[in-house]
Amino acid sequence: MMTLSDISERSSNWLTPPMGLVAMIAVSAPFWLEQVGLYQYLGIEIAIWLIYAMGFNLLFGYSGLHSFGHGAYLGVGAYAFGLFQVHLEVSLWGGLLAAVLAAGLAGALVGACVSHRRGIYYALLTIAFGQVFWFSAIKLHWLTGGEDGLLNIPRPELWLGFARIDLNDNRAFYYFILAFLALTIMLLWRIVHAPFGRVLQAIRQNEMRARFLGYEVWRFKWAAFLVSAMFAGLAGGLFAMAQQSAYPDVMSLHQSGLIVMMVLVGGGLVSFWGPVLGVMLYFIARDFLGGLTETWLLWYGLLFMALVMFKPEGLAGLLDDLKQKLGVRAKAPSLGLD
Amino acid sequence: MTLLLPHLFNGLTLGLLFALIALGFTLIVGVMEVINLAHGSLFALGAYVALVFLGGDWLAETALGQWWASLPLAGRYVVALVFGPLLAGTAGMILEFCLRPTYGKAPLYGLLLTFGAALVIEELIRLLWGTGEQHLPLPQDINGAVLLGGLIFSKYKLFAAGFSALAVAAVWLFLERTPYGAIIKAGAHDSEMVRALGYNLGRLRLLVFGFGAGLAGLAGIVMAPIWGLRPHLGIDVVIPAFLIIVLGGVGSFWGAVIAALLVGLAIGVTGAYASAWSLMSMYLLLIAVLGFRARGLLGRKSALES
Amino acid sequence: MALFEAHNLHKRFGAQIVLEDISLAFEEGQVSGIMGPNGAGKTTCFNVLTGRYKPDRGSIHFQGRDIAGLSPQRIAQLGIARSFQIMNLFDQSAVIENVLIALPDFRARRHHPTQAVFNDRALLDEAQSVLQLVGLGGRCWEPSAALSYGDRRALEIGVALAARPRILFLDEPTSGLGAEGREGLLNLIRSLKDDYTIVMIEHDMDFLFRLADHISVVHWGQVIAEGNPAELMANKWVQRSALGGLS
Numbered sequence: 001m002m003t004l005s006d007i008s009e010r011s012s013n014w015l016t017p018p019m020g021l022v023a024m025i026a027v028s029a030p031f032w033l034e035q036v037g038l039y040q041y042l043g044i045e046i047a048i049w050l051i052y053a054m055g056f057n058l059l060f061g062y063s064g065l066h067s068f069g070h071g072a073y074l075g076v077g078a079y080a081f082g083l084f085q086v087h088l089e090v091s092l093w094g095g096l097l098a099a100v101l102a103a104g105l106a107g108a109l110v111g112a113c114v115s116h117r118r119g120i121y122y123a124l125l126t127i128a129f130g131q132v133f134w135f136s137a138i139k140l141h142w143l144t145g146g147e148d149g150l151l152n153i154p155r156p157e158l159w160l161g162f163a164r165i166d167l168n169d170n171r172a173f174y175y176f177i178l179a180f181l182a183l184t185i186m187l188l189w190r191i192v193h194a195p196f197g198r199v200l201q202a203i204r205q206n207e208m209r210a211r212f213l214g215y216e217v218w219r220f221k222w223a224a225f226l227v228s229a230m231f232a233g234l235a236g237g238l239f240a241m242a243q244q245s246a247y248p249d250v251m252s253l254h255q256s257g258l259i260v261m262m263v264l265v266g267g268g269l270v271s272f273w274g275p276v277l278g279v280m281l282y283f284i285a286r287d288f289l290g291g292l293t294e295t296w297l298l299w300y301g302l303l304f305m306a307l308v309m310f311k312p313e314g315l316a317g318l319l320d321d322l323k324q325k326l327g328v329r330a331k332a333p334s335l336g337l338d
Numbered sequence: 339m340t341l342l343l344p345h346l347f348n349g350l351t352l353g354l355l356f357a358l359i360a361l362g363f364t365l366i367v368g369v370m371e372v373i374n375l376a377h378g379s380l381f382a383l384g385a386y387v388a389l390v391f392l393g394g395d396w397l398a399e400t401a402l403g404q405w406w407a408s409l410p411l412a413g414r415y416v417v418a419l420v421f422g423p424l425l426a427g428t429a430g431m432i433l434e435f436c437l438r439p440t441y442g443k444a445p446l447y448g449l450l451l452t453f454g455a456a457l458v459i460e461e462l463i464r465l466l467w468g469t470g471e472q473h474l475p476l477p478q479d480i481n482g483a484v485l486l487g488g489l490i491f492s493k494y495k496l497f498a499a500g501f502s503a504l505a506v507a508a509v510w511l512f513l514e515r516t517p518y519g520a521i522i523k524a525g526a527h528d529s530e531m532v533r534a535l536g537y538n539l540g541r542l543r544l545l546v547f548g549f550g551a552g553l554a555g556l557a558g559i560v561m562a563p564i565w566g567l568r569p570h571l572g573i574d575v576v577i578p579a580f581l582i583i584v585l586g587g588v589g590s591f592w593g594a595v596i597a598a599l600l601v602g603l604a605i606g607v608t609g610a611y612a613s614a615w616s617l618m619s620m621y622l623l624l625i626a627v628l629g630f631r632a633r634g635l636l637g638r639k640s641a642l643e644s
Numbered sequence: 645m646a647l648f649e650a651h652n653l654h655k656r657f658g659a660q661i662v663l664e665d666i667s668l669a670f671e672e673g674q675v676s677g678i679m680g681p682n683g684a685g686k687t688t689c690f691n692v693l694t695g696r697y698k699p700d701r702g703s704i705h706f707q708g709r710d711i712a713g714l715s716p717q718r719i720a721q722l723g724i725a726r727s728f729q730i731m732n733l734f735d736q737s738a739v740i741e742n743v744l745i746a747l748p749d750f751r752a753r754r755h756h757p758t759q760a761v762f763n764d765r766a767l768l769d770e771a772q773s774v775l776q777l778v779g780l781g782g783r784c785w786e787p788s789a790a791l792s793y794g795d796r797r798a799l800e801i802g803v804a805l806a807a808r809p810r811i812l813f814l815d816e817p818t819s820g821l822g823a824e825g826r827e828g829l830l831n832l833i834r835s836l837k838d839d840y841t842i843v844m845i846e847h848d849m850d851f852l853f854r855l856a857d858h859i860s861v862v863h864w865g866q867v868i869a870e871g872n873p874a875e876l877m878a879n880k881w882v883q884r885s886a887l888g889g890l891s
Binding site: 187190191193194195196197198199201202205206208209210211212213214215216217 | 694695696715716717720721725726728732733734735736737741744745746750751753754755756757758759760761762803807
């Protein structure tokens with residue numbers, strides 16, 4: 001986990017050692033997943049949620065803006081992808097672009113309404129908007145297919161110029177998503193170390209001071225919302241391809257709450273890699289614990305509550321404490337991102 | 339106009355029930371400056387617990403369940419009315435314990451905790467009672483319809499309206515005429531002052547949480563036959579509850595009651611024209627209100643606005 | 645026209661009139677002071693001058709331009725900086741980053757999404773030189789939350805300085821400082837006198853009288869006296885409103 005004292009030339013590069021580690025694990029995954037009792041589709045799910053979670057943390061952890069209704073943008077992305085395939089044409093890039101743009105539009109509109117608020121009112125407004133989207137998805141059957149959603153969404157072929165790749169093959173699809181994940185991580189890494197990202201962090205820490213230093217706070221908060229919504233939309237489009245369907249439940253408060261829990265449990269409040277840890281833990285809990293008991297989600301929720309009460313720094317924070325105990329780290333970092 | 343009457347009446351009934359929920363909510367927020375996102379879930383818990391007492395569904399296999407199911411429905415309903423709020427109140431007090439480590443930290447943590455609690459309670463409900471819609475059986479005496487002035491009214495809704503009105507009055511009496519109530523009221527205005535006066539703030543908070551949760555649970559039981567039961571009932575309720583205290587002002591008794599009646603009437607009336615969308619109008623209304631004026635009609639600025 | 649002028653400012657909160665027809669002028673290159681008892685309106689005056697509140701009536705001119713009613717960020721962009729009495733730092737960031745955010749060179753590229761900030765030697769050097777000025781040059785990479793109170797005060801001023809303002813407003817800079825801290829601050833502000841126009845609210849009259857070229861006394865929402873320190877000491881209003889007692 002990065003701390004303040006680690007800021008160095010390397011931290012602002014395009015590639016870093018943790019990225020290398022994550023890349024190695026991710027790229028090699030299809031070869032050992034089944035050996036450890038897992039399955040290829042899990043890799044797809046994790047990769048999609050990683051895109052969603054990393055983008056979400058730009059807003060939640062870095063900007064300190066607590067959106068509890070973010071599932072709406074994943075959902076909008078999924079529906080946009082599906083509707084594009086059904087009503088316009090079966091197109092991979094068209095669909096994904098539609099997903100990102102539609103989610104971006106939704107994010108821009110909602111962001112404009114919420115960004116002048118903070119704290120609890122912000123959170124409640126995002127819940128209200130999330131519910132509006134969810135409710136609309138259910139009621140507008142002519143558009144969204146109602147409660148059942150859009151079904152039979154195809155996975156269009158990937159044309160690479162020299163080869164046609166059938167994305168119905170889960171392994172190929174996994175690598176396709178991985179490419180987007182890599183792009184997402186690299187881009188977000190740059191963003192949080194660039195002026196735009198530093199201003200967001202300043203706004204999180206002290207909105208008033210940032211304003212008095214000449215920053216258009218509302219504009220930055222809005223932009224953070226927009227960007228995170230677009231990443232959610234991308235994840236949504238890929239999700240629609242993965243599940244080959246899009247349905248309202250994705251936009252429910254329950255689902256929106258899941259991403260919040262994942263990100264906090266992993267340590268998104270203090271670490272760039274927090275969301276990665278959080279997503280992995282969630283899916284491990286789901287598949288391993290879920291195999292043992294139906295009540296795994298209840299335990300996960302209780303874990304979340306316990307962490308909020310006693311260790312909001314989450315897994316990343318616990319790992320950092322461990323590193324400290326083992327003497328690797330000199331002092332304890334305060335709660336905050338670098 | 340007469341066509342509107344049943345809807346107005348529905349709205350009024352709903353409004354009175356909302357008043358119970360909102361009162362509990364506003365007292366908690368007033369005393370603790372915590373938005374209890376789990377308040378709706380406590381409401382839902384009350385409703386589902388009522389299901390246990392009335393339906394006796396999962397106890398049905400056992401001997402206890404059989405005996406219980408054989409008792410008159412009316413008696414079981416009364417028991418539900420007593421134990422539902424007690425259980426919800428207990429859950430509320432447990433939640434207050436959980437909140438203690440977050441006091442003094444940024445409001446975010448309290449918000450996250452109650453959010454987590456809401457999701458945990460929802461999951462618990464899902465596990466215990468399934469994800470489908472359920473219905474509450476009602477005692478014969480309060481079920482059915484009654485003819486009043488040429489219009490048909492639901493007997494149950496009359497009962498619900500009357501009961502809630504009595505409950506609201508009882509809450510008022512408690513707050514205004516009893517020493518405990520006075521402390522709670524004072525605490526809702528200025529918790530620091532209450533502590534300075536020597537009252538045990540921790541115990542006060544516990545009491546308020548329990549009381550507020552109990553009110554929510556009570557509302558849950560009474561409302562369940564009208565709204566039905568589903569796991570996400572909690573969320574359906576939290577938004578209107580928050581809307582009401584924003585409109586009526588944090589910590590204000592009459593603000594909560596008046597705003598609750600207005601909101602209830604709004605739902606009732608939109609129900610006349612676009613029933614599918616009446617609940618959504620709540621979300622839109624909240625957005626409109628928070629988008630512009632967040633201090634409400636009768637309230638004061640609170641720590642929520644920092 | 646002076647660098648910064650305010651005319652006939654009027655401000656009320658609810659039924660209470662806090663500022664009544666206040667006019668002030670701050671000349672370039674000078675240290676100007678605002679003093680007065682608590683509740684006199686000097687804090688509100690300060691907040692109105694720096695854009696935190698909008699005046700109900702009156703105008704505020706900076707470099708000839710009316711800035712009354714502009715947003716705080718616009719005012720900051722015009723070259724007006726302020727420090728805060730209750731410290732307003734970025735507590736989760738390193739000392740150097742607090743200052744970095746304030747630099748106009750940084751602010752100019754605030755929308756850039758990918759440029760690596762910590763690779764920019766020029767920016768870092770500039771931030772470091774500001775820290776040097778306030779005596780924190782050797783502590784750039786420490787977490788700002790770990791500094792002592794006096795050092796945080798210094799950082800608070802450093803952040804305002806880093807914005808390279810045409811005019812610097814300091815809100816009770818000696819707040820909470822002991823005798824040694826105050827001396828240090830006195831020397832710091834003295835060293836800044838030549839390069840900056842400074843406006844200061846202060847309670848510590850000794851401090852103010854040793855630094856300021858011109859002082860306005862605000863009481864009952866109005867300017868009741870003004871002049872240089874010597875003139876003020878002789879002023880009977882100042883003496884009468886129990887602000888006297890200076891050695």
